[in-house]
Amino acid sequence: MPATTNSTSPQQWFQHFATRRTSIVDSIRELVEFESPSDNKAALDRLAAVLAQKFTGLGGRVKIHRQKQAGNHVQADFGPSTNKAGSRILLLGHYDTVYPMGTLAAMPCKVAMGKLYGPGVFDMKAGLAFAMEVIAAYRDYGGLPRPVTLLAVSDEECGSDSSRIITEALAQKCAAVFVLEPALGPGGALKTSRKGVGEYKLRVKGVSAHAGLDPEKGANAIHEIAHQISRIASFAQPDRGLTVSTDIIRGGSRVNVIAAEAEAGIDVRITRLRDAATIEKRMRSLRPADFRCSLELTGGLNRPPLERTAAGAKLFAAARRIAAELGHDLAEAAVGGGSDGNFTSALGIPTLDGLGAVGEGAHSPHESIAIADIPWRCALLAGLIAGI
Ligand SMILES: [Zn+2]
Known part of the structure; x- marks a missing residue:
């Protein structure tokens, strides 16, 4: 691994994350085992506090956006504190799930046949774990090349009523938004258009x-x-x-x-x-x-819809180049479901969605992610942070 992160190739990132695969699975499992239904403030706030602690441990400047009814939203700023020429990247995710409290008893977090199962593992606790892993990797190899803000909201699965204003305000200071929602299909397609x-x-x-x-x-x-x-x-x-x-x-x-x-x-x-x-x-x-x-x-x-814009297409082209270096023919997809990326894209901020895990069964009893795909997905995110 070279000393400066700007020159780290996608392949080098891949090798780094491949050696970390088991640890990454463990950190995803830890998040899944904190159940966090969108309508349970006590449970949400518990996980928000855990995330805040982890973000601080990664060197983040953490801000907890406390809420009266919804769970607290957690923001962490990493890397250089000046946002020269608006080069900041927003890594956007949610930590709430659609599963009621107690789901873990019937749907435990477990590894089987190369997959990690559990409520919210795919949508989208794996994505949050990837973001933390990539930030940790940059910290260990010379520091982030640009400012990065990570925002984990508590209410995406029920419409983002309380987090929307925070997401929009942060996105407006950013050059691009990477949404850590699940990828589409076994090839890990990104989402450049959402209804x-x-x-x-x-x-x-x-x-x-x-x-x-x-x-x-x-x-x-x-x-x-x-x-x-x-x-x-x-x-x-x-x-x-x-x-x-x-x-x-x-x-x-x-x-x-x-x-x-x-x-x-x-x-x-x-x-x-x-x-x-x-x-x-x-x-x-x-x-x-x-x-x-x-x-x-x-x-x-x-x-609002996430419409495929020229700027979004440029981001996707960058992702496609990085994925190609990792041996993956990355596709883009238009999907019917919305995410918080819809808000940022409607503001005109280039937004790339679906950068989380490869898996299947979101919101269903067989929700799972493919463990073998973890290293290249993390390498893709790491490459994008330096490469756009
Ligand atoms: Zn989601």
Whole structure:
């Protein structure tokens, strides 16, 4: 390993991380074994404190963004403290998971057949461990070539309501954002385009009446919402990546009572930012078919799309070159799910997503990462920090 990190080749990084593979697995396992469901502040804050301690141990200048309801968010600045010509890189991740407390009992963190299993291992505790490992490697081999900020947020899996403002403020001071979310597929494809995500709730109030004695006095909220749902479905334009899907429906009280209430939960995804206004306008234009019913619509677009920009494509080209030196033919992918990279990209900051682990089964009982891929993924991240 040469003395200066700027001249460390991807292959040299790979060799370094290959010798560290078992330790990296251990550090991922440690994070997984701190369960951290998005809605459990006590559990989240416990892991936030552990992360803060680890970041400090790596030489980071740590700032804990304390929250009243959400878990605390942890920021650490590494490397040179001056941000010359805005060269800072933001390494972005979340430490919350979708798994309720106690999941580890049925889904223990374990190694089997070359994979590490566990709740949140792929999405995305491995990514956070990679970031720490890469920062440690730079510390051991001459220091970071530029300022790096690592941000671990607590609420990505439930919409990032409290962390968004922090993520956006930090990204604005950065030359690029590397998101440590899972890669796509066994080849470890990066994500250069993600759909924007919206969520609406439609509530209908009708008039209840005896379904047998005086049905004419009732205004059926379920009939009304059924009408509205088919209208909402017609807003979809799948050929331009705009999808609309009613995924929850509830209503009524019993079969002989005309339903006084009904509600629906609607998922909206857009590929292009300019479709945000179109779909919002259409959703707001809904009017009751039965004038005795009233509609109440709440919600809206939560994440703008991560659109493939020229700057994002340039970042990907750099990643592809580094991966090629490591013997991997790196692909880029467009995916339907959003991440915090959607926010940073919408601000015009070049954003590369999916730099975390290679694995499968995010949000499912077989969530796992491929252990053999760990060294090259860490080498890719290390190479990118110096190489863009
Ligand atoms: Zn995630």
